[in-house]
Amino acid sequence: MADRDLAERLSDHIAGLRRYAFALTGSRLEAEDLVQETLARAIAGAGSFRRSGNLRAWLFSIMHNAFISAMRRRQLAERAQNEGWPEPVQPATQLTRLEMRDVLEALVRLPEAQRAAISLVAIEEFTYQDAARIMGVPLGTLMSRLARGREALRRAVDSSRPALRAVGGRE
Numbered sequence: 803m804a805d806r807d808l809a810e811r812l813s814d815h816i817a818g819l820r821r822y823a824f825a826l827t828g829s830r831l832e833a834e835d836l837v838q839e840t841l842a843r844a845i846a847g848a849g850s851f852r853r854s855g856n857l858r859a860w861l862f863s864i865m866h867n868a869f870i871s872a873m874r875r876r877q878l879a880e881r882a883q884n885e886g887w888p889e890p891v892q893p894a895t896q897l898t899r900l901e902m903r904d905v906l907e908a909l910v911r912l913p914e915a916q917r918a919a920i921s922l923v924a925i926e927e928f929t930y931q932d933a934a935r936i937m938g939v940p941l942g943t944l945m946s947r948l949a950r951g952r953e954a955l956r957r958a959v960d961s962s963r964p965a966l967r968a969v970g971g972r973e
Contacts, residue, residue, distance in 0.1 A: 820837055821925055825918070826914065840864050840868055847864075859936055863935065866918065912955070920952065930945065930948075
């Protein structure tokens with residue numbers, strides 16, 4: 803694939819890369835930097851992309867590797883929990899908005915490996931095999947991370963809901 807052809811096709815994947823970058827970093831500014839780094843690496847390494855390959859999966863692999871490399875170079879400080887979540891596509895009801903906030907807050911508290919697995923499969927809709935390839939782990943490891951992450955999200959969301967009790971009813 804010619805470098806120019808690749809550069810033109812990259813724009814089709816920027817929105818997904820932004821979502822995944824935000825899921826990984828929890829910060830809009832860091833996410834934008836990660837997307838930029840990913841695109842720069844993709845353009846620089848265009849010659850290594852197989853013409854018959856999956857461009858989307860290749861880009862997400864580059865992003866995942868860039869994020870891991872950045873994590874290894876420096877220890878990430880804890881980020882604020884409510885930092886600029888993206889707005890839903892449709893206006894949500896108040897209850898839905900609160901539930902979404904709870905899920906996103908719980909997602910950002912998950913370990914990076916679980917957060918990445920859930921983001922790739924549940925948000926970006928990659929197959930389990932593609933997500934495992936992007937993360938560079940065996941399929942069983944991805945499945946384990948998904949299961950642990952989903953359970954942690956379930957517990958976090960359930961614990962954030964107050965227990966309801968009937969008031970003023972007959973006994």
